[in-house]
Amino acid sequence: MKNILLVLFALFLVSACENDQAVVSENAVSLSLSKEAKFKSVPPQTVLDYNTQYVLPFELLTTTSEGVEIRNxxxxxxxxxxxxxxxxFYALTDRGPNVDYADGxxxxxADYTPRIGHFAITKEGSVVLLNETLFKDPFxxxxxxxxNPVGKGATGEIPYDINNNVLPYDDYGLDSEGLVALKDGSFWVSDEYGPHIVNYSAEGIELERISPYGIxxxxxxxxxxxxxxxxxxxRGMEGLAVTPNEKTLVGIMQSTMFNPSGGAATNRTVTRIVTFDLETGITKQYLYKQEANNLSNSEIVALSDKQFLVVERDGKYSGDGVVQKxxxxxxxxxxxxxxxxxxEAELGMLINGKTLExxxxxxxxxxGIQPVKKELVADLAALTGYPHDKLEGLWLINHNTLGCINDDDFAVIDNDGNGVLDQKILPGTGGSIDSSSLYMIHF
Structure with missing residues (x-):
């Protein structure tokens, strides 16, 4: 493995209370993660401008023979x-750098391990990466x-390495997309394979894996x-939240499921929310109505046991025109x-013999079915000029302050659909490479 990503970005965090207070950590110190770890430092800021982009620094994983940087x-x-x-706060990576290729x-x-980063805001107004938690199997x-292989969450995607060789499947592999941190130090993570909801210890060891398969x-x-x-x-379970009492997980699917199969779903604006009672294992399901076909619900965060914030976005860049974030x-x-x-019904609830999708x-x-009620509280593109395609992280700081973070895809993309890695460039920015960035907004 190359050097692990060590993130430092500068800001002074102002809360949105009646009398704005700095929200800082007494425990925020630059810790050495391992003998391979090294921190980059930047001068601390003393003023945070809301609706401004704060870029998270990065380290290189590698550079391709064509000169494309794969950033950690x-x-x-x-x-x-x-x-x-x-x-x-905590922030999550997905399965690692990848592009579409052939039938997978x-x-x-290929040996990249999905992980959680633990970040803190210091008294000086900078943000440091305190540690990383790499995901591990039960052993x-x-x-x-x-x-995952067939029977354990397979999506039909065949994995290939950079030289187009087929890679082995991983029984415990994860395309991590949703994250919950509990007070006991453990985590719950949802993914786009199974979909799975996995409980990890504070050390990253798998404690329980819940899926539609039960195996x-x-x-x-x-x-x-x-x-x-x-x-x-x-387009699996892209977002995961927990109610404030830590009794119920709430997951949201990114887009319409192919139900009954393939592309047979005709309503491409319906997505599903599932609740999971952590004590009893009882689930409930609700429908969410998107504003247009094939949009993405890419994050959910709890305000109460009934109310949540949800991201609904397209996959476009503002540099190319009008976007929805x-x-x-x-x-x-x-x-x-x-x-x-x-x-246990394979197709779920039916209406006159037809699936909900x-x-x-x-x-x-x-x-007689009512979807969840929804109210627009923020248009991130209108507020910030948001140039990225993927809004996927919401950090709820207080009752009306959010930190919004994008997925930069490790700075790589396949522009032509031929399996060749290209640099992920943000349109309309003069050639800027996409980087995970934090935007602070009031809502």
Whole structure:
């Protein structure tokens, strides 16, 4: 492995209370993570301008023979507040750098391990990476971001290395996208393979893996409803939250599931939310109505046990034209539980023999089903000129202050769909390479 990413970016965090106070950590110090770790330092700032971009520095994983930098960034797939320490937060990577190739994905750094970064804001107004938690299997071995085999969450994606050789599947591989940090130091992570919801210890060791299949270690028979196996490849459980009492996980699917199969879903504006009672394992499901076909719900964070903030976005860049990077407040109160009578039903609840994804909103409404209520609270592009394609992390700092972080895809992309890595350049910026960046907003 190359040197692990060590992030320092400068800001002074002002909370949005009646009398603005600095939110800092007494414990924020530059710690050496390992003998290979080294920190980069920048001068501290004394003023934080809201609606301004703060770029997270990076280190190189490698450079391709064509000169494309693969950056050890990626801390933007999810973000969550530290549950007990003001001014500290966690940020999540996904499965690692990858691009589409043939009938699967090419992984140029095939041994990359998905991870959580623990960040803190110092008294001086800078942000330091205190440590990283690499994900491990139940036996303590680091996992990869490679796809799961058949029967354990396979998406149909075949993994290839940089030289186009087929790679082995990983039983415990994770395409991590949603993150929850509990007060006991453990984490819950949702992903886009199974989809899985995985409980990790503070040291990153897998404690329980919950999926629609019920075949993974340590789950005690606890499962997600079987219909969630109909998720689309690379559009699985993109967001994960926990209620303030830490009793219920709440996950949201990125886009419409292919239910019954393939591209048969005709309603491309319906996505699903699932709640999971951590004590009983009981689940409930709700529908979310997107504003247009094939948008992405890429983050969810709890305001209460019923109200949440949700990202609804497209995959466009503002440098190419009009974009949608919306943050909604949603309310489960009054929404219909669409679990049906049998959570083991492969297609889930049906309406006149049709799946929910195969039914129009008129048919859904006529069946007495109400989706979650939603209210637009922030248009990030309008507020900041947001140049990135992927808004995926929300750090809830207080009742009306958010930190918003993008996924930079490790600075690589495949522009032509031929499996060749290109540098991920932000349109309209004069050639700037995409980097994970923090935007502070009031909502």
């Amino acid at each position: 960034g990626g801390y933007g797939s999810a973000t969550t507040a530290h549950p007990t320490k003001a001014g500290e 994905k090419k992984f140029p750094v 303590g071995n680091t996992i990869s971001g490679l796809p 993974n270690d340590g789950n005690g028979g606890r499962k997600l409803p079987k219909v969630f196996a109909k998720r689309r490849a690379n 919306y943050i909604y407040k949603i309310d489960l109160e009054g929404a219909t539980d669409v679990s049906g009578s049998n959570v 195969g039914s129009s909103w008129d048919e859904i409404t006529n069946a």
